[in-house]
Amino acid sequence: MNYLSTRGHPDRKRFCEILLEGLAPDGGLYLPEQYPQIDTATLAKWRKLPYAELAFEILSLYIDDIPPADLKAICAKTYTAEVFGTDEIVPLRELEDGVYLEALSNGPTLAFKDMAMQLLGNLFEYELARRGAELNILGATSGDTGSAAEYAMRGKKGVRVFMTSPDGRMSPFQQAQMFSLQDANIHNIAITGVFDDCQDIVKAVSNDLAFKRKYRIGTVNSINWARLLAQVVYYFAGYFQATAANDKPVSFTVPSGNFGNVCAGHVARMMGLPIHTLVVATNENDVLDEFFRTGVYRVRGAVDTHETSSPSMDISKASNFERFVFDLVGRDTAKLRKLFVDDLGLNGSFDLSADPAFAQAAARFGFRSGRSTHADRLVTIRDTDKRFATLVDPHTADGLKAAREQLSPGVPMVVLETALPIKFAATLVEALGEEPARPKKFEGIEALPKRVVKLPADAEAVKAYIAEHCD
Numbered sequence: 001m002n003y004l005s006t007r008g009h010p011d012r013k014r015f016c017e018i019l020l021e022g023l024a025p026d027g028g029l030y031l032p033e034q035y036p037q038i039d040t041a042t043l044a045k046w047r048k049l050p051y052a053e054l055a056f057e058i059l060s061l062y063i064d065d066i067p068p069a070d071l072k073a074i075c076a077k078t079y080t081a082e083v084f085g086t087d088e089i090v091p092l093r094e095l096e097d098g099v100y101l102e103a104l105s106n107g108p109t110l111a112f113k114d115m116a117m118q119l120l121g122n123l124f125e126y127e128l129a130r131r132g133a134e135l136n137i138l139g140a141t142s143g144d145t146g147s148a149a150e151y152a153m154r155g156k157k158g159v160r161v162f163m164t165s166p167d168g169r170m171s172p173f174q175q176a177q178m179f180s181l182q183d184a185n186i187h188n189i190a191i192t193g194v195f196d197d198c199q200d201i202v203k204a205v206s207n208d209l210a211f212k213r214k215y216r217i218g219t220v221n222s223i224n225w226a227r228l229l230a231q232v233v234y235y236f237a238g239y240f241q242a243t244a245a246n247d248k249p250v251s252f253t254v255p256s257g258n259f260g261n262v263c264a265g266h267v268a269r270m271m272g273l274p275i276h277t278l279v280v281a282t283n284e285n286d287v288l289d290e291f292f293r294t295g296v297y298r299v300r301g302a303v304d305t306h307e308t309s310s311p312s313m314d315i316s317k318a319s320n321f322e323r324f325v326f327d328l329v330g331r332d333t334a335k336l337r338k339l340f341v342d343d344l345g346l347n348g349s350f351d352l353s354a355d356p357a358f359a360q361a362a363a364r365f366g367f368r369s370g371r372s373t374h375a376d377r378l379v380t381i382r383d384t385d386k387r388f389a390t391l392v393d394p395h396t397a398d399g400l401k402a403a404r405e406q407l408s409p410g411v412p413m414v415v416l417e418t419a420l421p422i423k424f425a426a427t428l429v430e431a432l433g434e435e436p437a438r439p440k441k442f443e444g445i446e447a448l449p450k451r452v453v454k455l456p457a458d459a460e461a462v463k464a465y466i467a468e469h470c471d
């Protein structure tokens with residue numbers, strides 16, 4: 001399997017070459033040259049597999065530069081009941097007639113990002129050992145990504161994590177999750193500033209190519225293809241649990257920010273998984289909902305990016321969206337470059353409303369969208385508690401609201417649960433008047449000793465800290 005860039009760079013790469021990389025050299029995103037096609041006989045065989053074996057089968061179609069026995073061992077080590085809480089790994093439960101919740105949030109940090117990041121940690125350790133190399137991961141987080149990365153990389157050989165976060169701006173629970181890690185290879189850096197300052201620092205350090213090379217700086221952001229690929233697996237697992245046979249279509253609703261999670265659903269559908277509809281659920285930051293309603297993709301500026309009660313979906317642009325648009329325009333790299341380089345670069349937007357390709361987003365690729373607000377989230381959280389005695393987190397609530405607007409008779413609707421309510425306790429208290437129950441392993445974490453340094457919002461200070469801790 002070879003990988004290409006959405007922007008037309010002539011090079012083709014193998015999986016392990018792009019594993020440790022971010023963007024392609026021309027600024028595009030990596031995608032496989034074609035999507036492997038799954039027939040009904042294969043689906044029938046996969047239906048009975050435990051999650052780790054299903055993951056191995058799917059990953060094998062995209063990874064041909066890791067020996068199968070090694071890849072199988074990596075999957076088996078990653079997807080265990082011990083790490084994810086159940087033998088099913090992503091158990092499905094019916095909430096009401098035809099509406100299901102797929103639990104993706106029972107990993108170490110209680111958000112779905114663990115599903116991919118735990119695999120990434122094991123793949124990184126394997127590949128770095130094979131190369132005899134080291135990697136220093138530099139990231140910026142306002143919550144879920146940083147903790148998922150740290151729990152995936154803690155104690156891993158050849159990897160260090162330097163995670164910047166805005167000082168004092170994460171929830172006490174999120175801070176405690178990250179700062180209580182005592183592993184020597186994990187470095188928490190609290191920046192005196194806001195999340196944008198952290199992102200600017202990461203950009204500035206990555207743009208210093210000499211520093212980047214010398215200190216082997218890498219990232220684990222959501223454009224990483226291996227993360228996206230890992231997420232394809234739970235669409236298959238959800239499908240098998242929602243159906244008894246392989247001739248039934250299923251729809252999925254996905255609380256979306258950077259379009260990584262739902263893009264994995266798109267890949268599963270392109271492989272031939274019978275997905276009826278993919279519902280993109282957004283919050284007040286509705287750049288994606290706007291696109292699927294109007295054909296206009298309009299990136300937001302900082303002042304138009306709202307801080308909401310589903311903060312992991314607070315995005316100004318959706319960094320994986322280019323992957324879907326590439327397929328939407330028939331993989332025409334010139335057209336893709338016009339949209340993402342010329343139009344976005346010049347105007348901050350592009351308009352496909354008059355392009356026949358736009359009609360295909362729904363008709364051919366199955367996409368629909370929905371939007372919800374803070375008030376909607378509170379109503380959904382209360383209603384789900386009252387009618388089904390089930391607590392959902394604010395992101396999953398955004399999904400449930402959008403899902404109910406897109407039901408088709410006879411087609412099961414699977415809503416992806418992207419975090420557990422305890423991570424966003426303040427909104428649960430606002431909706432219900434009480435804190436959600438906390439898993440035992442997180443009791444009292446706010447009181448644990450914290451391992452964090454405070455640095456000014458200055459890339460040079462962060463570089464000096466990295467240099468000092470890299471021996």
Ligand SMILES: *Cc1c(COP(=O)(O)O)cnc(C)c1O
Nearest residue numbers: 144256257258259260261312418
């Ligand atoms: C990251 C995240 C999302 C958004 O996922 P994308 O892949 O960026 O679309 C939604 N909900 C939660 C809880 C998250 O952590």
